């Protein structure tokens with residue numbers, strides 16, 4: 001049984017490389033119909049990953065409003081923003097909608113659907129004075145925030161293999177329900 005439409009928003013953070021191998025199979029197993037939305041930075045930093053995602057889903061990764069893709073996305077029943085960069089989290093918490101991804105994210109706040117963010121940021125970003133406030137704002141707006149066991153990570157390390165993909169999906173609908 002389909003759980004509905006799940007937007008997976010990916011950003012310019014190293015763990016985006018794990019989306020095709022780790023998140024997409026889990027989400028499909030649970031019955032989500034996944035649409036991936038990528039920031040411009042994600043598209044340019046991880047082009048191979050974007051191709052893998054498109055191959056796995058059989059539909060394009062959306063990164064802008066261009067009508068050339070030929071279809072509009074259905075409204076989501078749930079949203080994941082993971083891995084979430086410092087940049088995207090900060091701008092989302094400020095209500096900024098100056099890109100396709102941030103516009104779609106701003107639209108979802110207040111729609112009464114489950115939304116979950118999984119930050120993937122290094123310790124330098126985590127120490128920025130705005131960071132904790134941004135997380136608090138998002139939580140106040142009803143966004144679940146799942147912090148992985150290795151977060152925040154040391155600067156310059158590769159994507160940890162304990163990024164909490166299962167826990168993030170669990171916040172939307174527990175497994176086997």
Ligand SMILES: Cc1cc2nc3c(=O)[nH]c(=O)nc-3n(C[C@H](O)[C@H](O)[C@H](O)COP(=O)(O)O)c2cc1C
Pocket residue numbers: 010011012013014015039040041042045084085086087088089120121122125
């Ligand atoms: C290879 C690469 C890896 C990066 N990894 C991270 C990361 O893990 N977390 C993060 O917050 N920023 C990371 N950055 C910096 C962001 O990509 C940068 O802040 C960018 O503006 C984020 O844009 P976005 O939020 O629209 O994707 C990385 C940059 C590069 C080039």
